[in-house]
Amino acid sequence: MQRYDNFINGQWVAGAQYTRNINPSDLSDCLGEYAQAEPAQVAEAIAAARAAFPAWSVSGIQARSDALDKVGNEILARRQELGRLLAREEGKVLPEAIGEVTRAGNIFKFFAGECLRLAGEVLPSVRPGISVEVTREPLGVIGLITPWNFPIAIPAWKIAPALAYGNCVVFKPADLVPGSAWALAEIISRAGFPPGVFNLVMGSGSVVGAAMVRHEQVDGISFTGSVGVGRRIAADCIARGAKVQLEMGGKNPQVILDDADLRVAVELAAQSAFFSTGQRCTASSRLIVTDGIHDRFVTALAERMKSLKVGPALGEGVDIGPVVSQAQLEQDLRYIEIGRNEGAQLVTGGDVVKGDTEGYFLAPALFAESTPDMRINREEIFGPVASIIRVPNYEAALAVANDTDFGLSAGIATTSLKYANHFKRHAQAGMVMVNLPTAGVDYHVPFGGRKGSSYGPREQGRYAQEFYTTVKTAYIG
Numbered sequence: 001m002q003r004y005d006n007f008i009n010g011q012w013v014a015g016a017q018y019t020r021n022i023n024p025s026d027l028s029d030c031l032g033e034y035a036q037a038e039p040a041q042v043a044e045a046i047a048a049a050r051a052a053f054p055a056w057s058v059s060g061i062q063a064r065s066d067a068l069d070k071v072g073n074e075i076l077a078r079r080q081e082l083g084r085l086l087a088r089e090e091g092k093v094l095p096e097a098i099g100e101v102t103r104a105g106n107i108f109k110f111f112a113g114e115c116l117r118l119a120g121e122v123l124p125s126v127r128p129g130i131s132v133e134v135t136r137e138p139l140g141v142i143g144l145i146t147p148w149n150f151p152i153a154i155p156a157w158k159i160a161p162a163l164a165y166g167n168c169v170v171f172k173p174a175d176l177v178p179g180s181a182w183a184l185a186e187i188i189s190r191a192g193f194p195p196g197v198f199n200l201v202m203g204s205g206s207v208v209g210a211a212m213v214r215h216e217q218v219d220g221i222s223f224t225g226s227v228g229v230g231r232r233i234a235a236d237c238i239a240r241g242a243k244v245q246l247e248m249g250g251k252n253p254q255v256i257l258d259d260a261d262l263r264v265a266v267e268l269a270a271q272s273a274f275f276s277t278g279q280r281c282t283a284s285s286r287l288i289v290t291d292g293i294h295d296r297f298v299t300a301l302a303e304r305m306k307s308l309k310v311g312p313a314l315g316e317g318v319d320i321g322p323v324v325s326q327a328q329l330e331q332d333l334r335y336i337e338i339g340r341n342e343g344a345q346l347v348t349g350g351d352v353v354k355g356d357t358e359g360y361f362l363a364p365a366l367f368a369e370s371t372p373d374m375r376i377n378r379e380e381i382f383g384p385v386a387s388i389i390r391v392p393n394y395e396a397a398l399a400v401a402n403d404t405d406f407g408l409s410a411g412i413a414t415t416s417l418k419y420a421n422h423f424k425r426h427a428q429a430g431m432v433m434v435n436l437p438t439a440g441v442d443y444h445v446p447f448g449g450r451k452g453s454s455y456g457p458r459e460q461g462r463y464a465q466e467f468y469t470t471v472k473t474a475y476i477g
């Protein structure tokens with residue numbers, strides 16, 4: 001069995017222990033053994049990043065841009081191979097996995113350009129004869145902690161801006177999916193970054209993640225994951241004055257109005273609720289449907305769901321891959337049981353599907369006649385489970401859409417400009433979609449939410465500067 005090591009201060013370093021990376025489409029398939037960093041190794045990585053920072057923070061932007069561009073080009077050139085690796089370790093189907101890898105490559109190339117465009121401002125002082133310059137400087141050593149559901153894109157959208165703006169990085173990927181992270185680190189290791197600028201420490205959140213969060217030499221933590229873990233990380237960071245950015249869960253509403261194009265509404269609901277096995281923070285799990293279209297919509301969506309093929313991520317013609325793990329499958333099944341007990345009506349799906357291989361296959365589940373107070377409509381399930389909430393009109397739909405602790409993405413299907421415009425302004429979410437799925441976003445514009453979904457500055461696009469740099473105001477007399 002091949003072993004994959006941590007990358008610390010420009011060297012590949014063995015772990016004291018290794019964890020097996022198992023394919024959720026075929027539990028007999030192991031992708032390799034991945035090192036678990038010890039707390040002492042995390043400290044070494046942080047020390048290496050700290051030592052590299054003074055030179056890297058003032059390094060030439062052409063060399064930085066070239067290195068980031070090189071990483072992006074290699075990812076794009078290897079997208080088929082990296083896509084297969086990602087599909088094998090996480091379970092999203094191959095076209096989605098290749099799409100995610102492509103996004104990661106594009107992100108590196110985008111930030112290769114962005115690091116040449118870090119503009120400041122020059123203003124006249126209110127005092128005559130003095131001018132004021134506002135510039136951005138790198139933050140320092142940044143700890144990056146990522147979830148399992150986007151094993152290469154989320155690491156890319158944190159690592160690329162961190163390096164572009166002159167920071168040093170210590171990166172901890174999700175323990176379930178170290179393969180794509182390791183492959184990305186390997187590409188970065190050959191791109192021309194000086195030793196210590198980028199470090200990979202694999203292992204569990206409670207050991208490796210916690211050691212990073214609490215280390216006084218880490219100036220900032222960018223985290224994507226669940227609300228519970230995120231809030232604890234924020235408390236630890238704030239306690240020692242470190243900068244923190246959190247992207248967390250969602251319970252995204254998809255409103256469907258009477259005047260929607262039924263075909264469009266069904267397709268976007270099917271996609272955003274069930275594709276990627278519903279394991280996207282931007283997935284729509286609450287389908288809020290007005291009376292006039294309700295019955296037609298439920299029938300057509302159930303029909304569409306029956307055409308979705310559930311199976312191994314690399315299987316021919318498969319639409320929905322397996323759930324990522326046993327624990328996640330149990331959580332999905334538990335919520336399906338909760339929904340039934342709460343009185344929602346299971347229209348279709350929700351059964352474990354047997355395949356040729358042993359894997360975590362689950363038929364996408366749709367509940368109808370659910371109400372906003374039910375747990376299935378309040379808590380993030382993070383699986384291929386969606387519920388329909390029937391409402392009398394647009395005003396009620398908007399109120400239900402906003403009646404949630406989360407606020408990441410919100411969608412509306414309508415042909416009315418009036419309702420589309422009103423929803424765009426009044427949906428309490430960081431991202432709004434009109435006649436588009438709630439999931440599926442561009443890589444060059446800000447990403448993030450409100451309420452329980454996000455904390456701190458936005459990620460991605462030009463807005464990424466806000467977290468990865470700190471502002472300096474200089475007065476010149």
Ligand code: NAP
Pocket residue numbers: 145146147148149150172173174175176203204205206208209210213224225226227229230232233247248249250280281380382408453
């Ligand atoms: P998670 O359990 O919160 O884990 C996220 C990361 O934090 C993992 O690397 C995890 O390590 C680490 N971690 C766990 N405990 C820690 C601790 N005490 N200190 C430091 N780090 C710790 O989330 P997940 O299950 O991987 O991912 C699913 C969640 O991510 C969902 O809630 C989803 O909505 C959210 N998500 C949000 C976005 C967004 O942008 N808003 C995008 C994707 C996913 P381990 O690997 O060892 O658990």
Ligand code: MG
Pocket residue numbers: none
């Ligand atoms: Mg987890």
